[in-house]
Amino acid sequence: MTWAERWALLVEWAPQLLEGALLTLELVGIAVIVGLFFAIPLGLARASRHWYIRAFPYTYIFFFRGTPLLLQLFLVYYGLSQFEAVRDSMFWPFLREPYWCALIIMTLHTAAYIAEILRGAVQAVPPGEVEAARALGMSRRQALQFIIMPRAIRIGLPAYGNEVILMLKASAVVYTITLMDIMGVVRTINSRTYQFEMFFLVAGLIYLVVTILFTQLFKLVERWLKVEASRKR
Amino acid sequence: MTPPALEVRNLHKRYGDLEVLKGVDLVARDGDVISILGSSGSGKSTLLRCINLLENPHAGQILVAGEEMKLKPSRDGALVATDSKQINRLRARVGFVFQSFNLWPHMSILDNIIEAPRRVLGHSKADAIAAAELFLEKVGIADKRHAFPAQLSGGQQQRAAIARTLAMQPQVILFDEPTSALDPEMVQEVLNVIRALAEEGRTMLLVTHEMGFARHVSNQVVFLHQGQVEEIGTPEEVFDRPGSERCKQFMSSHR
Ligand SMILES: Nc1ncnc2c1ncn2[C@@H]1O[C@H](COP(=O)(O)OP(=O)(O)O)[C@@H](O)[C@H]1O
Numbered sequence: 001m002t003w004a005e006r007w008a009l010l011v012e013w014a015p016q017l018l019e020g021a022l023l024t025l026e027l028v029g030i031a032v033i034v035g036l037f038f039a040i041p042l043g044l045a046r047a048s049r050h051w052y053i054r055a056f057p058y059t060y061i062f063f064f065r066g067t068p069l070l071l072q073l074f075l076v077y078y079g080l081s082q083f084e085a086v087r088d089s090m091f092w093p094f095l096r097e098p099y100w101c102a103l104i105i106m107t108l109h110t111a112a113y114i115a116e117i118l119r120g121a122v123q124a125v126p127p128g129e130v131e132a133a134r135a136l137g138m139s140r141r142q143a144l145q146f147i148i149m150p151r152a153i154r155i156g157l158p159a160y161g162n163e164v165i166l167m168l169k170a171s172a173v174v175y176t177i178t179l180m181d182i183m184g185v186v187r188t189i190n191s192r193t194y195q196f197e198m199f200f201l202v203a204g205l206i207y208l209v210v211t212i213l214f215t216q217l218f219k220l221v222e223r224w225l226k227v228e229a230s231r232k233r
Numbered sequence: 234m235t236p237p238a239l240e241v242r243n244l245h246k247r248y249g250d251l252e253v254l255k256g257v258d259l260v261a262r263d264g265d266v267i268s269i270l271g272s273s274g275s276g277k278s279t280l281l282r283c284i285n286l287l288e289n290p291h292a293g294q295i296l297v298a299g300e301e302m303k304l305k306p307s308r309d310g311a312l313v314a315t316d317s318k319q320i321n322r323l324r325a326r327v328g329f330v331f332q333s334f335n336l337w338p339h340m341s342i343l344d345n346i347i348e349a350p351r352r353v354l355g356h357s358k359a360d361a362i363a364a365a366e367l368f369l370e371k372v373g374i375a376d377k378r379h380a381f382p383a384q385l386s387g388g389q390q391q392r393a394a395i396a397r398t399l400a401m402q403p404q405v406i407l408f409d410e411p412t413s414a415l416d417p418e419m420v421q422e423v424l425n426v427i428r429a430l431a432e433e434g435r436t437m438l439l440v441t442h443e444m445g446f447a448r449h450v451s452n453q454v455v456f457l458h459q460g461q462v463e464e465i466g467t468p469e470e471v472f473d474r475p476g477s478e479r480c481k482q483f484m485s486s487h488r
Pocket residue numbers: 248251253271272273274275276277278279280
């Protein structure tokens with residue numbers, strides 16, 4: 001195949017590739033944002049002094065971190081339909097859609113990791129800073145809201161950025177349940193054109209570009225939150 | 234007669250089997266500056282930390298301006314707050330200056346100072362800032378108001394921490410070795426601020442190893458030994474004519 005023919009193929013499939021990239025971005029973007037919201041109560045509960053509050057997040061995190069994303073995806077997409085109760089439930093219209101399955105599982109999966117990041121960050125807030133808040137008369141709640149959380153967010157931000165990039169790459173598994181993400185589109189092109197290496201390379205480039213985008217975005221957020229200035233010497 | 238600004242009665246504290254405070258009594262009247270001396274491990278920090286319940290004592294009473302902290306025994310035997318609202322209210326009136334400053338590094342110096350007055354006392358942001366500027370002026374770092382703690386020297390950080398405490402208008406201020414974490418050349422600037430506070434007539438408890446300063450600034454000195462008040466009196470009494478053998482030894486080894 002000549003370079004001209006390769007180029008023509010690439011141009012021909014460019015719209016689909018772009019759509020694939022957008023779907024990947026959408027899935028990852030929603031999962032890591034909604035996942036963050038789930039992770040806040042989970043992570044705080046995980047850092048609780050009381051075992052009965054820690055128990056649920058502990059189990060949740062144990063399950064979602066201890067099994068592969070692909071398996072979780074299959075369990076929900078293929079597994080849940082075995083149950084009549086699920087098929088009859090109001091959730092079925094969602095659960096039978098690969099898009100919703102992927103979104104739900106990715107969100108729950110990343111929430112477990114983010115919760116763990118958050119727990120680590122909350123526990124990394126120096127106790128003296130919390131004591132200072134309490135000694136000034138702040139209640140537990142106020143100390144949590146005004147000191148511990150803002151501090152933990154800055155401590156945990158780099159790890160969260162890392163998790164977003166890990167999720168970006170992990171999201172490639174969703175093509176196995178027929179979703180047309182970057183990988184899904186590339187697999188389709190593979191089977192239509194019998195071109196493999198070239199489109200795998202293109203897929204790799206797209207992932208790299210999106211990674212750079214996310215990295216830059218996190219740099220902006222770090223600057224906005226003055227993470228550097230708040231680092232101890 | 235008005236009640237003392239701070240009163241501690243028969244305070245006991247232990248860590249596991251280690252008895253750290255074995256019945257400490259202390260009274261600070263308005264304007265008192267009480268220095269607390271003692272060798273390392275004698276329980277000085279524990280005493281201060283128990284007073285505003287950063288540590289839970291096992292027995293005793295703590296009164297702030299005559300109001301007793303409501304405490305009840307917990308399952309492990311330590312006394313905990315019965316009414317957390319009351320404790321928060323009383324804590325707000327007892328300032329604490331830490332050896333390691335404990336400023337919040339993600340906030341500017343000004344934000345460090347206005348945070349508690351806004352959240353705890355409900356002051357407006359404008360009022361809190363106006364007050365904070367006065368305190369920054371007083372401790373001599375008005376030009377640093379927009380800096381972050383990490384950009385300040387240790388001495389400046391400690392002065393910012395003192396301003397943060399002052400902003401709550403506390404009845405009593407507890408200092409736990411406020412200059413021990415500082416490079417020698419910065420000790421004096423912090424001591425000067427504390428001296429100025431003493432001259433204003435503020436009530437303070439000061440744990441320090443700066444003997445000359447303690448003698449000069451306080452009207453009462455307490456010598457703590459193994460969790461007990463071994464000697465108490467005016468600076469002259471405790472420094473020059475200590476009754477107990479241990480206090481004598483301590484004084485001669487800390488000239
Ligand atoms: N959190 C703690 N757990 C166990 N032991 C402690 C703790 N804090 C202090 N201690 C012990 O209590 C004693 C008194 O400590 P402290 O009040 O810090 O003494 P000082 O401030 O006079 O040097 C020491 O023996 C110390 O090891």
